[in-house]
Amino acid sequence: MFLEVVLEEDSRCQRCAKLVHALRKMCDDLNIPFIEKYLENRAVAAFEEPSVTRTFSREWIEKWGLPEHKKSLKKIEKVLAFLQERKAGSYPCVIIRWHDGIRLKEIVIRGFEPDSKEADAYLANLYVLLKMLKKVVYRR
Amino acid sequence: MVYSVFYYASEAITRAVVGLALKIYESIHRRRMVERKEREARRPRPWGFFETTNPSGIREYTWVGRATNLTVSIPEFIKLPINAHKTEKPPTRLYFTFAEAASKDWFKEIEWLAEQAEKRAGGG
Numbered sequence: 718m719f720l721e722v723v724l725e726e727d728s729r730c731q732r733c734a735k736l737v738h739a740l741r742k743m744c745d746d747l748n749i750p751f752i753e754k755y756l757e758n759r760a761v762a763a764f765e766e767p768s769v770t771r772t773f774s775r776e777w778i779e780k781w782g783l784p785e786h787k788k789s790l791k792k793i794e795k796v797l798a799f800l801q802e803r804k805a806g807s808y809p810c811v812i813i814r815w816h817d818g819i820r821l822k823e824i825v826i827r828g829f830e831p832d833s834k835e836a837d838a839y840l841a842n843l844y845v846l847l848k849m850l851k852k853v854v855y856r857r
Numbered sequence: 858m859v860y861s862v863f864y865y866a867s868e869a870i871t872r873a874v875v876g877l878a879l880k881i882y883e884s885i886h887r888r889r890m891v892e893r894k895e896r897e898a899r900r901p902r903p904w905g906f907f908e909t910t911n912p913s914g915i916r917e918y919t920w921v922g923r924a925t926n927l928t929v930s931i932p933e934f935i936k937l938p939i940n941a942h943k944t945e946k947p948p949t950r951l952y953f954t955f956a957e958a959a960s961k962d963w964f965k966e967i968e969w970l971a972e973q974a975e976k977r978a979g980g981g
Binding site: 769772818819822825827828836839845846 | 909910912926930949950953954955958961963967973
């Protein structure tokens with residue numbers, strides 16, 4: 718059983734730099750492993766892409782998307798094709814991953830706006846979620 | 858005699874009127890009784906042996922205790938004569954955007970998405 722937080726980021730991304738401090742502090746406080754994963758120009762493997770890139774595709778939406786996504790699929794099909802062609806990523810991307818003894822579960826959250834009003838609410842939500850997951854995973 | 862009849866009649870009417878006024882006043886200012894909500898009966902926790910896959914991808918048998926939270930995992934290096942519950946559900950991954958994660962209803966959304974994922978994994 719484990720619980721970890723992975724931040725997929727790009728070295729050129731300023732939003733990521735701001736989120737790193739907040740996330741690291743949170744994880745240190747809760748004693749949860751925190752991993753920074755650089756992609757794009759500093760990726761360990763050249764082909765490594767962010768975990769949300771595949772969601773911007775027709776195939777993904779057809780297989781896993783919600784009914785609302787499928788309804789608007791025709792409208793955004795060209796945009797999706799363009800994003801796939803460019804291999805567009807979205808940074809930062811927070812991955813909360815845990816194994817509860819039976820199977821692996823992940824929550825992926827893309828994007829962060831440090832100067833927006835919602836930034837505090839976002840960090841507070843993350844903190845509550847991590848605290849709750851820690852209790853669930855380690856049963857303490 | 859006549860005097861006493863009037864006296865008692867007027868007293869009875871006054872008592873009735875004052876009593877009614879007091880009852881109305883009480884009923885207005887009475888606190889509402891809070892009724893206890895019936896709790897939903899908890900579903901019994903599944904227990905016994907489960908066929909699981911650990912984070913390294915190795916199949917194993919996991920014992921989950923009935924009365925306690927005891928969990929014991931036995932890697933499946935050899936074929937073991939264990940009748941384990943099969944957990945065929947695949948790993949779950951839920952995606953959210955920043956705006957969704959910052960909203961108040963995020964936790965409800967997680968629950969709802971997890972339910973959808975469970976249904977889909979169950980073949981529904």
